[in-house]
Amino acid sequence: MLNSLRKLVFSDRSRPFVAVLIIGYLIWMGWAYSKVSTSRTKEVKACTEQPESCRSEKVFLALTEVREVGPATITVRKSTVDYVIAGVEGPVHETEILSVIATIPDSPDEPFQAVSWEHHPLRAWKVRLSLLGLVLAGGVTLASFRIENRRVVERG
Amino acid sequence: MADLVTHMATALLFKAAAGRKHTASFTLGTVLPDLAGRVPGIVLVKLVGFGLPIPEGLTHAPGVLHMPFGMLPLCVLLALVFPELQRPKIAANFFGGCMLHMAVDLLQHHTGTGYPLLFPFSNWHFELGWIGTEATVLLAPIIAPVSVLAWWLRSKWDAKGARGSAEV
Numbered sequence: 001m002l003n004s005l006r007k008l009v010f011s012d013r014s015r016p017f018v019a020v021l022i023i024g025y026l027i028w029m030g031w032a033y034s035k036v037s038t039s040r041t042k043e044v045k046a047c048t049e050q051p052e053s054c055r056s057e058k059v060f061l062a063l064t065e066v067r068e069v070g071p072a073t074i075t076v077r078k079s080t081v082d083y084v085i086a087g088v089e090g091p092v093h094e095t096e097i098l099s100v101i102a103t104i105p106d107s108p109d110e111p112f113q114a115v116s117w118e119h120h121p122l123r124a125w126k127v128r129l130s131l132l133g134l135v136l137a138g139g140v141t142l143a144s145f146r147i148e149n150r151r152v153v154e155r156g
Numbered sequence: 157m158a159d160l161v162t163h164m165a166t167a168l169l170f171k172a173a174a175g176r177k178h179t180a181s182f183t184l185g186t187v188l189p190d191l192a193g194r195v196p197g198i199v200l201v202k203l204v205g206f207g208l209p210i211p212e213g214l215t216h217a218p219g220v221l222h223m224p225f226g227m228l229p230l231c232v233l234l235a236l237v238f239p240e241l242q243r244p245k246i247a248a249n250f251f252g253g254c255m256l257h258m259a260v261d262l263l264q265h266h267t268g269t270g271y272p273l274l275f276p277f278s279n280w281h282f283e284l285g286w287i288g289t290e291a292t293v294l295l296a297p298i299i300a301p302v303s304v305l306a307w308w309l310r311s312k313w314d315a316k317g318a319r320g321s322a323e324v
Binding site: 006009010011012015018019022023025026029030031032033034035036037038041060061062063077079080081099100101116118120121122123125126129130132133134136137140141143144145151152153154155 | 157159160161162163164178179180181183184187190191201204205210211212213214215216217218219220221223225226229230232233235236237238239240242243244246247266267269272275276279289290292293294296
C-alpha cells in the first residue's frame with residue numbers, strides 16, 4: 001500500500017495534480033493558522049477594552065522589538081501590534097529584542113504590567129550567523145544541484 | 157529558531173555518522189523551515205514597519221512551513237522538480253533535515269510559548285526549553301568546523317572503503 005501511495009505521489013503522471021493539491025493545502029493551512037494566531041491578539045484587545053472579563057490574565061510576548069523607551073514605560077512590537085509596558089527595570093534601548101510576560105491592564109488607558117522579562121543581547125549575532133547560513137545554503141545549492149532536461153538533479 | 161550555521165552543522169554531523177548520500181538535500185532540509193517559514197514573515201513585519209498596510213494574519217501565515225504538517229507537503233512539493241526515480245529519497249532527505257531542524261529548535265526556551273507541533277490538528281504548543289534562544293551563537297564557531305571535519309573524515313573513510321572493495 002505504501003508503495004502504491006509513493007508511486008501515486010511521486011509519479012510524473014500525477015505530478016501536476018499533486019503540486020496543485022499541496023499548494024492548495026498549504027494556502028488553507030496558512031489561512032487557518034493566521035486565524036488562530038490573530039485570535040489571541042483580538043482576545044487581548046477585547047480584554048483591554050473590557051478588563052473585568054480577564055483581570056490579571058497574562059500575555060506572553062516572546063522576542064519583541066523595543067520601539068520606544070519612555071520615562072516609565074516602553075513600547076514593544078510583536079508582529080504588527082504595539083504594546084505599552086510598565087515595570088521593566090534596568091537599561092532598555094530602542095531596537096533591542098526583549099521577551100516579556102505581562103499582565104493585562106485594568107483599563108484601556110493603562111500600560112501592561114511586566115511580570116518577568118529577558119534581554120537578548122546576542123540576537124544581532126544570531127541574525128548575522130543566519131545571514132551567513134543563507135549565503136552558505138545558496139552556495140550548497142549551486143554546488144550540489146544542476147538542471148538537466150528541465151529537472152533538477154543532484155551532482156555526484 | 158537556532159541560527160542557520162548551527163542547523164547546517166548538525167546536518168553535516170548527522171550525515172557524517174549516518175552516511176553521506178544526499179548530504180546536500182538533507183542540509184538544505186535543515187535550512188528550509190526558517191527559509192520558507194520564518195524569512196517571509198520577518199520581511200512582511202519589516203514592511204509593516206515601513207508603513208505598508210499588511211494584515212497581521214498574513215505575517216503569521218508562512219509560519220505553517222515551520223511546522224511538521226506544513227514541512228512534509230513542502231518537501232514533497234520541492235522533490236517534484238527532481239527526476240521521478242529520485243523523488244522519494246530527495247523528499248525523505250529534505251524532510252529528515254526539517255525534522256533535525258525541529259529537534260534543535262525544540263531545545264530552546266521562548267518565554268512560555270513553544271512550537272505548535274500538531275497544527276492543523278491541534279493548537280498544542282511544546283518546547284523542551286533547555287537552552288536560550290541565542291545559546292547556539294556561542295556554539296556555532298565550535299560545531300561548524302567540527303562538523304565539516306567529521307564530514308570530510310567520513311568522505312575519506314568512504315573513499316578508502318570503495319578503493320578497498322575495488323581491489324578485492
